[in-house]
Amino acid sequence: MKYGYYPGCSLEGISVEYNHSMRSLFTALEVTIEDLPDWICCGTLAAPSISRLLGIATPLWNVAKAKQEGFEQLVAPCSACVYHFKNAENQVNTNSKLMSEVEAVLETSLTGLPRTVHPLEILVNDGFEERIKSGIKQDLSDLKVVSYYGCHISRPADVMQFDDPEDPQSMDLVLSWVGVQTLDWSRKVDCCGAHFSLIKPDIVVDLCTEIIESALEAGADAIVVACPMCHANLDTRQGEIAQKLGRSIDIPILYFSQVLGYALGIEPKTLGMKKHIVDPLPLMLEKCQPWGNGSPVLQEVSA
Amino acid sequence: MDFRSEIEALSGQNTNLCFQCSKCSAGCPLGDKMDLKPAQVMHSIRLGREQAVLNSTAIWLCVGCETCSARCPQGVEPAAAINAARLMAMQQGVPPQIKEVDIYYRGFVDNMRLNGKIHDASVAGITQLLTGQLVENLPLAWKLFKRGRVKPPPLPFGGSDFRKVYRKSFEIEEGSAL
Numbered sequence: 001m002k003y004g005y006y007p008g009c010s011l012e013g014i015s016v017e018y019n020h021s022m023r024s025l026f027t028a029l030e031v032t033i034e035d036l037p038d039w040i041c042c043g044t045l046a047a048p049s050i051s052r053l054l055g056i057a058t059p060l061w062n063v064a065k066a067k068q069e070g071f072e073q074l075v076a077p078c079s080a081c082v083y084h085f086k087n088a089e090n091q092v093n094t095n096s097k098l099m100s101e102v103e104a105v106l107e108t109s110l111t112g113l114p115r116t117v118h119p120l121e122i123l124v125n126d127g128f129e130e131r132i133k134s135g136i137k138q139d140l141s142d143l144k145v146v147s148y149y150g151c152h153i154s155r156p157a158d159v160m161q162f163d164d165p166e167d168p169q170s171m172d173l174v175l176s177w178v179g180v181q182t183l184d185w186s187r188k189v190d191c192c193g194a195h196f197s198l199i200k201p202d203i204v205v206d207l208c209t210e211i212i213e214s215a216l217e218a219g220a221d222a223i224v225v226a227c228p229m230c231h232a233n234l235d236t237r238q239g240e241i242a243q244k245l246g247r248s249i250d251i252p253i254l255y256f257s258q259v260l261g262y263a264l265g266i267e268p269k270t271l272g273m274k275k276h277i278v279d280p281l282p283l284m285l286e287k288c289q290p291w292g293n294g295s296p297v298l299q300e301v302s303a
Numbered sequence: 304m305d306f307r308s309e310i311e312a313l314s315g316q317n318t319n320l321c322f323q324c325s326k327c328s329a330g331c332p333l334g335d336k337m338d339l340k341p342a343q344v345m346h347s348i349r350l351g352r353e354q355a356v357l358n359s360t361a362i363w364l365c366v367g368c369e370t371c372s373a374r375c376p377q378g379v380e381p382a383a384a385i386n387a388a389r390l391m392a393m394q395q396g397v398p399p400q401i402k403e404v405d406i407y408y409r410g411f412v413d414n415m416r417l418n419g420k421i422h423d424a425s426v427a428g429i430t431q432l433l434t435g436q437l438v439e440n441l442p443l444a445w446k447l448f449k450r451g452r453v454k455p456p457p458l459p460f461g462g463s464d465f466r467k468v469y470r471k472s473f474e475i476e477e478g479s480a481l
Contacts, residue, residue, distance in 0.1 A: 013423035014452045040419035040465045045367050046411035048386060049393055052313055054472040058415075061468055083369075095315060101479060105471040156372040156380060165373040191332040191368035198427050199403035199434060203364075207332055236443055275450040
């Protein structure tokens with residue numbers, strides 16, 4: 001399988017640790033990914049708010065480029081990017097006039113586009129279970145987490161065509177492969193408020209308060225996420241959430257790629273675990289039982 | 304073209320399928336902050352109440368989480384119709400009920416035009432400056448900077464295909480009768 005990789009804007013900025021952990025996880029799993037050359041932003045909700053055609057053509061420029069490069073699948077770790085790719089493709093496939101207009105903008109044919117996927121889709125669908133299980137170097141069986149999927153891993157179902165829109169299981173499944181305990185909770189597909197963090201932070205604080213309270217009630221040591229916006233909001237707003245609740249809140253927010261990478265023995269620094277506002281390392285060191293002497297995690301701490 | 308037909312053409316949604324069960328309103332994470340709830344937006348579109356929809360807070364508060372679309376028993380995507388109404392409001396220059404959202408989306412696309420990708424730190428900084436929220440966000444910006452999560456803008460400007468996509472989208476859109 002020839003995988004193209006589309007990091008997206010957040011992963012080159014505020015969510016650089018997701019990028020590093022994702023790339024190092026692919027390396028550890030011996031998966032070759034090639035960056036999509038000259039990629040452009042997916043346009044998110046902004047481009048379609050300015051012009052409908054721009055909002056469809058912008059994400060599809062990237063998918064058309066992936067086709068030219070011969071990629072069979074285009075992997076985007078940001079679930080919002082994946083949604084905008086799949087949604088744009090869905091729209092042109094159901095509207096022939098729109099299809100011809102977008103083809104005129106992009107000056108290329110949009111038939112036979114490669115599938116755009118979130119990394120969780122690859123891990124679940126492309127047979128990685130044995131490869132991950134056989135590479136485990138750290139015992140994480142004491143770690144209790146909740147999987148937080150947010151909006152666009154599986155929603156809307158007819159566009160995303162992956163997992164269950166109300167009760168997704170893919171992240172719980174891949175985390176269970178490395179022995180992590182994933183708890184049941186009721187906020188796994190709630191919205192974190194996304195980009196409103198920049199414009200209406202009080203709304204994001206409201207939404208994230210409910211998510212974090214629910215995770216703590218479930219007894220989670222950490223929240224595991226698969227989207228840069230989810231991470232940014234849950235990780236950076238805990239000070240305001242603590243003020244709102246009148247008690248201290250300090251729950252680490254981890255990317256699934258960091259948890260898998262940690263279990264496979266990748267150093268925390270490589271996984272970007274030192275870049276979070278809420279430091280996850282004390283928790284990981286408390287819960288981590290090394291599989292043998294010379295564990296890379298313990299080496300780094302003693303050094 | 305009347306308001307309802309225009310929204311339906313832009314969004315690809317048939318608003319007549321909506322039978323007002325209001326599951327979309329019940330599940331909307333921003334519903335408690337909206338004047339018109341999603342089901343009311345759908346009904347207002349069907350009734351052709353253009354000014355009520357374009358002057359609602361709902362079209363600005365929708366973050367596109369798609370909970371409404373996931374739960375609609377009729378397979379309608381209210382978020383798509385709401386997005387279409389926001390597009391109409393922005394294209395017509397209707398004064399936005401939540402001006403921060405308007406500033407953010409326009410600034411975001413302006414930033415994309417520099418080199419195709421956005422530079423998240425400058426989008427955040429400019430938006431917060433224009434909406435009067437910069438000072439209170441500086442401590443967080445400093446924490447992120449110290450952790451290496453604020454990157455310099457990607458250079459050089461103008462090196463991507465986005466400007467061409469932008470120009471041609473508007474050319475074709477203007478040439479095509481909706």
